[in-house]
Amino acid sequence: MITDLLKMKTVKANVSASTWKEAARIVGGLLVDTGGAEPRYVDSMILSVEKYGPYIVITPGVALFHARPQDGVKEICMGLITLKSGVDFGAGEKDPVNLVFAFGASDNKTHLKVLSQIMTLLRDKAVVNQILKSNSQKEILEIIEKKFKI
Amino acid sequence: MKIVTVCGMGFGTSLMLKMTIQDILSQEGISAEVEAWDLSSVKGRTADIFFASEDMKSNLHDIEGKIVFIKNLIDVEEVKKKVLEALK
Structure with a gap:
């Protein structure tokens, strides 16, 4: 579940970053600091955008960084940051990005479930706006938990 | 249909x-x-229709088969419209 992965230590509100790479380092750093991934995983996340383009900007304003499990994932993990001011990814009308996820997948089944939950979350524009307006990780977590409460 | x-x-x-x-x-x-395939698996293989993000356009020029680009990957309406159109 997305709510098992997003915790006080893997979420940060109102982060300052001036480039997409800086944003990647910050959100990727949350995975490394909490033991979910090795530092080289963050390098691979950045490399994949340099190699394949900004397609990780999945919807206007939102990026989902990831690499392959074999690029240094220790266990399934996710980080989320909101940016004080948006950064450009070179993604045209989908720029600027102000909501940034990093995702490390290990096993395939949980992975699909989490990706599907990210889509559910992002399709709810009101919830996305609430997250962007939040000033603390606590607020962000409460919004997400409320969204997925059965 | 693949x-x-x-x-x-x-x-x-x-x-x-x-x-x-x-x-x-x-x-x-x-x-x-x-x-779902990664980019390196696409070369030399074929399918009836390929779907990819519009931001990958420059990486997907030698594809054999029909290819459809999606702008907003989570927008059900956009994907639905393009899927149904491609299947016509």
Whole structure:
């Protein structure tokens, strides 16, 4: 579940970053600091955008960084940051990005479930706006938990 | 009918697009095989229709088969419109 992965230590509100790479380092750093991934995983996340383009900007304003499990994932993990001011990814009308996820997948089944939950979350524009307006990780977590409460 | 979604590593956006397309097909009662591939698997293989993010356009020029680009990967309406159009 997305709510098992997003915790006080893997979420940060109102982060300052001036480039997409800086944003990647910050959100990727949350995975490394909490033991979910090795530092080289963050390098691979950045490399994949340099190699394949900004397609990780999945919807206007939102990026989902990831690499392959074999690029240094220790266990399934996710980080989320909101940016004080948006950064450009070179993604045209989908720029600027102000909501940034990093995702490390290990096993395939949980992975699909989490990706599907990210889509559910992002399709709810009101919830996305609430997250962007939040000033603390606590607020962000409460919004997400409320969204997925059965 | 074989539909393939493509992304850089076959682990993120292609899987999201695959799930969205599968939902649309089942709602419409259309049966088709949907697979998610990474970019390196595309070369020399074929499918009836490929789907990918518009931001991957420059990486996907030698594809054999029909290719459809999606702007907003989580927008069900955009994906649905383009899927149904491609299947005509």
